[in-house]
Amino acid sequence: MxxxxxxxxxxxxxxxxxxxxxxxxxxxxxxxxxxxxxxxxxxxxxxxxxxxxxxxxxxxxxxxxxxxxxxxxxxxxxxxxxxxxxxxxxxxxxxxxxxxxxxxxxxxxxxxxxxxxxxxxxxxxxxxxxxxxxxxxxxxxxxxxxxxxxxxxxxxxxxxxxxxxxxxxxxxxxxxxxxxxxxxxxxxxxxxxxxxxxxxxxxxxxxxxNDIKLPSSKPDTTEISLGVFQAGYSLPPCAQRMLAEGVTRYQRLSCFRLAVHLKRVGLPFDVVLAALDVWSQKNHPQDGKTIITPDEVWRQVDAAFKAPYKGYGCEEPEVTPFCVGSDCHVFRVVEVQRRRRV
Missing domain, CATH: 3.90.920.20 (HP0184-like)
Structure with missing residues (x-):
């Protein structure tokens, strides 16, 4: 029963x-x-x-x-x-x-x-x-x-x-x-x-x-597998760290920002969605909050693909904890642009 x-x-x-x-x-x-x-x-x-x-x-x-x-x-x-x-x-x-x-x-x-x-x-x-x-x-x-x-x-x-x-x-x-x-x-x-x-x-x-022989398969250097990226993707260090470590705050903003980065390097919508669904499981939200749901992941990815966002978000609160400063080529470019505005 x-x-x-x-x-x-x-x-x-x-x-x-x-x-x-x-x-x-x-x-x-x-x-x-x-x-x-x-x-x-x-x-x-x-x-x-x-x-x-x-x-x-x-x-x-x-x-x-x-x-x-x-x-x-x-x-x-x-x-x-x-x-x-x-x-x-x-x-x-x-x-x-x-x-x-x-x-x-x-x-x-x-x-x-x-x-x-x-x-x-x-x-x-x-x-x-x-x-x-x-x-x-x-x-x-x-x-x-x-x-x-x-x-x-x-x-x-x-x-x-x-x-x-x-x-x-x-x-x-x-x-x-x-x-x-x-x-x-x-x-x-x-x-x-x-x-x-x-x-x-x-x-x-x-x-x-048991000395089990695995079937051999031709490696695919452009394949994305559950959010782990093969060599060849030019993601900035902050995005790589966010993907590898997960986040504790700003899950939705982080998801959106990562979707923008992944879209920029040429990954299609379905691949980005699958990768960020797995990425969400690495997050450890603070203050009793829950992990971002698959529905919310889909909405953030959808928003990233619907508009031509071009910014890297270097100064955004969801990105700064993962920034490596002058070791990042994107940071150096953004810093030069900021100084010119001043």
Missing amino acids: LVRDPRSIEEKVALFRKRFSGLQHVYGTYDRQSGRSWSVKAPVTNDVILNHLRGRQPYGVYLLVGDRTRAAVVDFDSHDANPPIEFCAACHAYGMQAYIESSRAKGFHVWLFGASIGVLAVKVRSVIRHILDEIQIKNVEVFPKQDRIDLRLNQYGNFVNTPFGGRVHEGSTVFLDPDKGLRPFPNQWKLLDEVRVATENEFDEIIEL
Whole structure:
């Protein structure tokens, strides 16, 4: 029997977005009667999540952002519960925790959750496939289905339906306890809040221990991966520091300023949106404030792309804590211009 969780609806939406996070400018959905599914090319707003949780419109997440993912799913398309239970046990033997969800139609989804900065998808997929081979389970789908996507080419990958999306009171699309006959965990939100996430180091250890060979891929020096920029982008030092460290104040202004910088170096809207969504998780707001929401990130990026902003913001309060002074070429140019005005 499911119990009522005391969290507010706002807290539940935030927790859901934290666990089931991927691309923020597109999502998947389906028609419950016909089963037809399609992509919705629109921002993943809080209302989208709320409609999903209230059973109005299902939400499917595109897990892969660049070459990283914050979750993975193994889709067992059968009513036989033994394979997913065996897979979870094998994950546990490697020190990882996997979670069984009852699928909306038939079978089970098994979820593994990664750290907020994500894990290279090629590592996650290779480890999962290795475990499946060890326990001799075949003919299952693994999400994400690709090792990487190119956001500049509007590639999305494949979406996977998320939990809590229908007939929850009947035990559908909820997490199941393998130690209690696959009965639903009484408090689904408590479980979601306390899930154990796997770090990239843990995947690296499994790869090294089993001598797993990763598929080779051609490096892409212009790819952006979850806010970590490859060499070649001429971002000023202040922007690089803000991206790497996160901020404690002026989150919205900082988000807008970073969007302007990223737009200036030629990154498209979708890539900037994905990068700053991940950047937001590095922030540590003061005075009890919460981290900027994906909706707010989208609004700041949208504003930055709609107008021809040219300033660097060197003297703005959101930028000055990260300024390196005369070591920055932009600062030197701005300083010369300021002196001329005087």
